[in-house]
Amino acid sequence: MSVEILSDSELRSKLAEYGYPVGPVTQTTRKILVKKLKNLIETRGGTGSRHSLAARYSSDDTDDDAPSNTIPTKKQTSSNRRKTLANPMPPPPSAPTAPITMTVPRSPVKRPVKSLSRNSDNQASLGSDYDRASPDLTSKSVTKSIQKKMSRSYKLSATDGLETGSDSDIAQEGEKTYSINKFGLDHGKQYDSKMQDRASADPYEWRAQPHVRTTLDDKYVAPPFKPNISPIHPMKEDLYIREDSNKDNPLSNFETPYLSEFTRRLSLRTTANLPSVSRSSLTSSVIGHTPSPVLNEVKETDSNGHFSSLRSSYTTSNTRQPLLSSRYATTPAEKPRDIVRTFKSSTETKEAKNNQNMVSVVLVVVLALFFGLLAIMYLGLGSKTEEIPAISPDSNVPLCLLEDPDHSRPGVNCVLQENLEDVLDLLKKLQPILTKKAIEAACKYSDEVPYLTNKMIINMFTNKVTKFQIENDLNNAQVLAMNNPKWGISLMEVNDEGPGQVLDSMEKVVLSRVDGNIGMVILNPELPMQCYIKNKIYTVFSSLLIVAIGALAVICTHKSVLWYLRYKKRSEKEVFQLVSDIIGMIEAHHHNTVTSSPGGTQETYLAINHVRDELIPPKDRKKMGSIWEKAVTFLDENESRVRREVQQVAGEEFHVWRWLPSNNLNVSNSQVSQCANKKSKVWQGQAFETMEGSVNSLTCSPTPCLKIRHMFDPDVEFEEDWETKVQDAILEKCGDRVKILHIRVDRGSREGCVYMKCMSQEDAGKAYRSLHGWWFDSSLVTVKYLRLERYHERFPDAIHCKTPLKPSNNQ
């Protein structure tokens, strides 16, 4: 039963979960495959084999296989997993089923499902569970059977591990889905999308869709687990739709592969538009259901808009039933059509989708508007659109009053009434000139100074009026400018070399006036747009330049530090290499002399210069001089087995090195350890059987990717090419019959992980069997399958690998 309603792709993945090498699911093969799957479910006891597969899947990408125990309900399972890693796994926590039954309370599903939720129950299988539940079902009413179907298909989607294409492995994925289910909101969406995917393939579930939607909506609106809303309302829709599709649209029941959902829907609509004989039966069924008292409740508690039209028709029919039925009878072609349309689930979901699209579009538009507004405001702030304050007599004018000592000196702190007119006139003439000058200075149109000194102003106007009068007026004008800062005219000290400080009090003005170096200036003129932008760009670029120079300096220092460190390391390495060469040479010489002439006729020492000349070719001697010196000092300081002494060699005194023989045990020990080090990277035999048919290997390999653990110990690896050695060891072990496309040693892993991708799944199976359970470098190698997508995510370059790799020494 449960197997039959699966879509083709689901059926395929289900079979793959059971490790059955499944081919395509077509109309011709479907029947037999369904049968096979049923068989498998019965014989294997549901989830058992699935988990044996899951156990071989590697966990995400961490080295640790146990999932993090953040959610307390998972704890039990994870500990179970660890215990039974090699054996079939216990079923995943069946928490998901609980929320389902919560949304659909009072249904008989609850009982069998509960038996599932025992974590320790190893044999509990979803499939058999359906079977157990099904007789229960048939005895119940239609309502419950529909709900049952729903929850069942829901469960299917929840356990459908391979399909979802998420990046973790199966067991974890199950848990993930479950934990989402626990928190009501998300699961609806996820579920819904799944349902939509499936809808095109499976008319049965397609019809059931509105149910999902309503339960979802109810959850949003009413507090969760409000019992009797969802079970009854969706049941109605389900019934309608079934009638609808049964009677109006013979096509919808037909599972033809060439019919898309759209054509089905289209035909549904066309038939609905035709006034047909079956219409009356439909209407009667509609009305027959409407008087149910529960409907009022539905309407009250559910305020979501998707079904509003449907609901309104419900209420009207509820209150005015006789009238409505007559209306239906008289105009059968109009009203029912509306209802039918409302019932059409696919149309509805489409509308819902459109709504969602609308919302997102509106959000984007609002955001764009907001930022646009912000930009406009910013620009507005940036270019001050302040008007030039008009110079008018109603400004703050300190008139001279005789009795007030603060306003008694014309030209210094007050203005005489009779002069006011002239002064304002002068200021009005001066202001545009000053503005122009200021703009020119700011925009660099010319090299002119932005200010006007007293002298310049006097020169400007002398041909019209007398010099004394202008001076007088100018003094008064300065008093006014000082008192009216809103005009924007400032007074500043002008020295011979250029503009000085801005003067902020009349006393200073008077002081400078005596010296004759006072100027008027507009400090913040309103600049034209072009100039403003130019200035801004200039500022931006100059700051960018500074930042770039700074960054360059930082990078340079960083590079040089790196280079220095590398250089230091390299030279250190060379020194050590040289030291070991020297020691080896001296030791060999010592052994030679001891074995060839036990009597001791030959010297057991070597001249230092001689050693150097032997080790370093002549062309490198200059270059290696410093390194040689370092090596010699290192030997002098840190090597107790070599003694430096002065000996006569061929009549000349030389510094020589003499090997001080230690006891034999030491020597042999070091030799043994050296040998062991050299030979460690080999396969040391098999720990357990992994050949075909053994319990330790799968019947078919699910993916072409493998994760091999314990291939090396990152703390111990010191040789330069240990990675290549590890890779070669794997490649050689697998041999020619396995085509390996990509192999990568994970240097950072604590468990010595190596990832590898094979040409095909069969190859992966072969590699699995030839690597899993072997001893390598005195540690037990374990292999797990890795999801292909996951592998590509981690190593994107693996996608393009097409040629099989060969060991590096066998190219």
Next chain:
Amino acid sequence: MSSTSQKHKNFVAEPMGDKPVTDLAGIGEVLGKRLEATGFDKAYVILGQYLVLKKDKELFQEWMKDQCSANAKQSNDCYQCLSDWCEQFL
């Protein structure tokens, strides 16, 4: 058919054995991937479908179009390849 591709010749030249689906003429990497995803991973599985459809060209091309959205040329090549192979070996 005025001329046939190298792939076609290669395929028709010998029994198909365990050849992957991509060895069929007209089926490249993309189509091969799609077919593999639905379980048609070997050439003989395609042959099976071809035979189930009673060697009908139209049906087979339509099926190819549905299964892996192959275009007319691709499905024609594939069909030709299979029918030539059948003539030779079936």
